[in-house]
């Protein structure tokens with residue numbers, strides 16, 4: 001089974017890269033689970049925020065915005081907006097391009113659950129949008145199929161051997177070969193890199209938890225913006241007729257099928273209640289996912305400095321859904337030696353280069 005490119009990891013980032021690569025050569029996407037997007041990519045808040053993350057992440061987000069805009073399917077959903085609220089006596093936050101300072105009363109008019117007496121003011125970013133992660137997943141899978149690419153699920157990559165100018169990756173029963181392999185294994189990227197003999201990059205998965213709660217009766221919640229406090233200690237947003245609430249936790253975790261601890265959910269509910277004055281009567285669902293970072297909180301996108309044919313597409317942090325279109329397109333260009341997407345500067349490539357970590 002010989003391919004031009006093998007992508008390991010069928011999260012949204014691996015799917016994006018595999019779709020882009022499939023236009024450039026015979027591509028195989030390997031996923032351990034029985035379906036793609038079972039881990040971080042299926043557990044996100046699915047929001048697109050231009051100002052989120054550091055400058056490198058914001059540059060990727062800007063490139064993604066162009067790809068989303070050019071796509072002929074609706075991957076970006078409604079314009080939801082985000083309210084960044086400052087508590088009285090707390091961190092006031094500072095001006096950020098694209099954010100407008102509004103009064104506590106104006107914030108409460110947009111999001112009626114907020115208690116204006118708790119707030120000093122808020123920052124409003126109107127062009128934050130919902131992302132339809134399922135539509136992204138389907139669009140990438142369709143492109144892969146249309147370009148005669150292959151998605152193999154239930155394929156757990158356990159070993160890798162470099163022989164005759166090819167990587168031979170195996171699950172113990174079957175072996176697949178290609179000269180170029182993309183490591184898009186999310187929280188497991190360090191483990192997968194080690195199979196290829198790569199030096200560790202210091203990728204740290206951090207758990208983030210969430211709960212769905214019933215909104216107050218007769219709420220017109222679909223029109224509400226997402227709310228986060230300036231300290232990023234709690235956020236909530238409408239989610240399919242419920243409210244998603246998160247304590248914005250960042251708890252170090254080994255790579256695993258993550259789940260929410262009761263204490264983190266209790267903290268989320270307590271912070272939500274104190275901002276809104278609403279009593280939470282019922283939590284209908286809880287979950288957690290892993291957001292993986294390296295020290296500088298910029299993604300790893302590019303060739304390994306020492307291992308031939310190995311590329312990293314990892315450490316997408318809390319921004320991997322909104323940056324997946326850009327990350328996949330950049331990865332495909334680097335791995336195939338073709339033209340980079342518009343807007344990719346040499347500075348951006350240096351900031352993404354895995355070789356920056358020694």
Ligand SMILES: Cc1cc2nc3c(=O)[nH]c(=O)nc-3n(C[C@H](O)[C@H](O)[C@H](O)COP(=O)(O)OP(=O)(O)OC[C@H]3O[C@@H](n4cnc5c(N)ncnc54)[C@H](O)[C@@H]3O)c2cc1C
Nearest residue numbers: 009011013032040041045046047157186289319320321322
């Ligand atoms: C609660 C929460 C809220 C978030 N909100 C947002 C948001 O609003 N906007 C945003 O942009 N981002 C958000 N994120 C971050 C985003 O979810 C991640 O950055 C993104 O999903 C990372 O995608 P990935 O493809 O790298 O990883 P994953 O989706 O985890 O995919 C990695 C895949 O690799 C597979 N794999 C691992 N090892 C192997 C192996 N040996 N062989 C085969 N397959 C393997 C795994 O099974 C997995 O499917 C959020 C995350 C969480 C947890």
